[in-house]
Amino acid sequence: xxxxxxxxxxxxxxxxxxxxxxxxxxxxxxxxxxxxxxxxxxxxxxxxxxxxxxxxxxxxxxxxxxxxxxxxxxxxxxxxxxxxxxxxxxxxxxxxxxxxxxxxxxxxxxxxxxxxxxxxxxxxxxxxxxxxxxxxxxxxxxxxxxxxxxxxxxxxxxxxxxxxxxxxxxxxxxxxxxxxxxxxxxxxxxxxxxxxxxxxxxxxxxxxxxxxxxxxxxxxxxxxxxxxxxxxxxxxxxxxxxxxxxxxxxxxxxxxxxxxxxxxxxxxxxxxxxxxxxxxxxxxxxxxxxxxxxxxxxxxxxxxxxxxxxxxxxx
Numbered sequence: 212x213x214x215x216x217x218x219x220x221x222x223x224x225x226x227x228x229x230x231x232x233x234x235x236x237x238x239x240x241x242x243x244x245x246x247x248x249x250x251x252x253x254x255x256x257x258x259x260x261x262x263x264x265x266x267x268x269x270x271x272x273x274x275x276x277x278x279x280x281x282x283x284x285x286x287x288x289x290x291x292x293x294x295x296x297x298x299x300x301x302x303x304x305x306x307x308x309x310x311x312x313x314x315x316x317x318x319x320x321x322x323x324x325x326x327x328x329x330x331x332x333x334x335x336x337x338x339x340x341x342x343x344x345x346x347x348x349x350x351x352x353x354x355x356x357x358x359x360x361x362x363x364x365x366x367x368x369x370x371x372x373x374x375x376x377x378x379x380x381x382x383x384x385x386x387x388x389x390x391x392x393x394x395x396x397x398x399x400x401x402x403x404x405x406x407x408x409x410x411x412x413x414x415x416x417x418x419x420x421x422x423x424x425x426x427x428x429x430x431x432x433x434x435x436x437x438x439x440x441x442x443x444x445x446x447x448x449x450x451x452x453x454x455x456x457x458x459x460x461x462x463x464x465x466x467x468x469x470x471x472x473x474x475x476x477x478x479x480x481x482x483x484x485x486x487x488x489x490x491x492x493x494x495x496x497x498x499x500x501x502x503x504x505x506x507x508x509x510x511x512x513x514x515x516x517x518x519x520x521x522x523x524x525x526x
Contacts (some may be wrong), residue, residue: 379416405470421461479525
């Protein structure tokens with residue numbers, strides 16, 4: 212109980228600081244102090260934030276200030292997977308504006324509106340690797356890097372359904388699909404949720420976009436109403452049940468899976484879910500584990516790939 216109260220206190224403090232805005236000196240001082248504890252130096256300008264560590268520098272737009280702590284947590288992951296630019300002996304990843312970024316592992320490049328998708332395909336395929344001919348869902352497709360990787364795995368006889376309700380991300384998704392000739396991908400411009408209908412969605416083209424109800428921090432004036440589909444209704448609409456689902460939907464994962472319990476009992480599906488989000492004061496991997504076990508799925512969660520993932524499969 213004491214630990215929960217302490218956690219709530221920290222979260223209230225974080226919410227207070229976030230509400231101050233990116234130009235507030237108290238927020239900047241707090242972020243600098245947090246950075247120093249982890250070996251980072253932060254520099255703020257009017258439009259950007261520079262996060263430096265040794266000879267490496269990551270640059271974000273000041274509008275992305277909420278993402279600074281998680282970007283420091285994933286700092287090594289991004290430098291390990293995205294090709295930096297060398298300048299004056301410094302390795303630089305500039306995510307402050309739209310750009311083309313190249314992945315080290317496979318040499319493929321993609322256009323992104325801001326921060327690119329981190330290459331965590333080893334995590335997504337930890338318990339199941341999509342095979343030629345599979346029907347795959349990429350729920351939270353963003354700009355489509357993971358979508359294209361999945362597209363290559365399932366081949367011409369397979370299909371990837373890319374769920375992406377953010378109009379900004381949709382533009383980059385379409386651009387990347389065309390560039391990589393991913394003809395086996397079908398874009399679904401809807402958000403998965405517990406039920407079919409519509410919902411307020413924070414649509415800003417970033418990796419932090421999501422259904423506002425489930426976001427820990429939601430910006431002002433960025434919400435748009437988007438269409439939603441329940442898991443079962445999405446299968447009905449597409450006339451196919453997926454073999455495998457990759458899910459990164461910023462906290463909505465619990466509502467989606469909880470609303471699909473009965474359907475998932477009757478339709479065995481493999482899941483790889485990013486589950487480090489906090490909803491209702493609890494990390495989503497904990498709720499996901501309870502739900503999957505209740506419908507007789509094997510489930511495990513781990514942060515061994517840099518952040519928390521949950522994998523589930525029918526017994």
